[in-house]
Amino acid sequence: MATGNSRRAIERQLRMTSRTVRLLADAAVPEDLFRGQWQGRPSGLDAYKPYLDDRWNQGCTNAWRLWEEIVPLGYRGSYQRVRAYFRTKRLSPDSPAATSTPPSPRKVAGWILRHPDSLDETEHLRLKAVPANCPELDALTGHVHVFARMLTERRGEELPDWLDAVRRDDLPALHTLAAGINRDRDAVIAGLTLPWNSGVVEGHVNRIKMLKRQMFGRAGFALLGKRVLPA
Structure with a gap:
C-alpha cells in the first residue's frame, strides 16, 4: 500500500488529484465524465434524438x-453514447426527453406534403419514424410524393399507373380522390403534361371576388367596374 508521500508524488507526476482519479474510476461510460463546461455542449447525437424519442x-x-x-441515416457516433442516452431516459422517466409528445397530425401532413429537400435533418428523421408502425401512412407518403413528382415535372403519362397503385392499397380517402380524377382522366393528364394552364384567369377571378367582398353593401357595379377595369 502506498504511503501518503508516495500517493502525493504520483498525483504530482500525473497532475491528477484523488478526486479526479475517483471520478475516472467510477465512470461507466465516457459521458459520465462530462461535468461543468462540458454540460450542454452540442453532440453528434442531437440531430437524431427526436427520432429516438419517437421510437x-x-x-x-x-x-x-x-x-x-x-x-444508415448518417449517425457516426458510438453505440455507448446511444446506450447512455437511453439509460438517462430510464433513470429519469419524468424528463422532457422521455415524455416528448408525438407530432400532431397537422405537422405530419406538412412534412409529407413538402418536398423532401426542404426538410431539415430533424424533420426528415421524425418523418421516417412516424410510419414505422403504420404501413398505411407509409403507403400514403409514397403516393403523395409520386403525385407531386408528376405535378412538378409534367409526367402526366404516369397517372394511369398511379391510379392503379392507389386502388391496390387500403386507403379510402385516396380512393375517393382517384375516382374523381378518373372521371375526367384525359383533362387531368393534359393538365399534368401540357405547359399551358388557366392560372392567370383564375388569378383575375380571385382578385375580382376580393374586390366584390370589400365593397359588399357599400357601392354598386359602377364603382366595381372602375376598380376592376383600370387594374
Missing part, C-alpha cells in the same frame, strides 16, 4: 436496435 414513445427501448437504425 421510444412507440415502445422500442432496445438501444442496440435503435443504434443500428440511425447508423
Whole structure:
C-alpha cells in the first residue's frame, strides 16, 4: 500500500488529484465524465434524438436496435453514447426527453406534403419514424410524393399507373380522390403534361371576388367596374 508521500508524488507526476482519479474510476461510460463546461455542449447525437424519442414513445427501448437504425441515416457516433442516452431516459422517466409528445397530425401532413429537400435533418428523421408502425401512412407518403413528382415535372403519362397503385392499397380517402380524377382522366393528364394552364384567369377571378367582398353593401357595379377595369 502506498504511503501518503508516495500517493502525493504520483498525483504530482500525473497532475491528477484523488478526486479526479475517483471520478475516472467510477465512470461507466465516457459521458459520465462530462461535468461543468462540458454540460450542454452540442453532440453528434442531437440531430437524431427526436427520432429516438419517437421510437421510444412507440415502445422500442432496445438501444442496440435503435443504434443500428440511425447508423444508415448518417449517425457516426458510438453505440455507448446511444446506450447512455437511453439509460438517462430510464433513470429519469419524468424528463422532457422521455415524455416528448408525438407530432400532431397537422405537422405530419406538412412534412409529407413538402418536398423532401426542404426538410431539415430533424424533420426528415421524425418523418421516417412516424410510419414505422403504420404501413398505411407509409403507403400514403409514397403516393403523395409520386403525385407531386408528376405535378412538378409534367409526367402526366404516369397517372394511369398511379391510379392503379392507389386502388391496390387500403386507403379510402385516396380512393375517393382517384375516382374523381378518373372521371375526367384525359383533362387531368393534359393538365399534368401540357405547359399551358388557366392560372392567370383564375388569378383575375380571385382578385375580382376580393374586390366584390370589400365593397359588399357599400357601392354598386359602377364603382366595381372602375376598380376592376383600370387594374
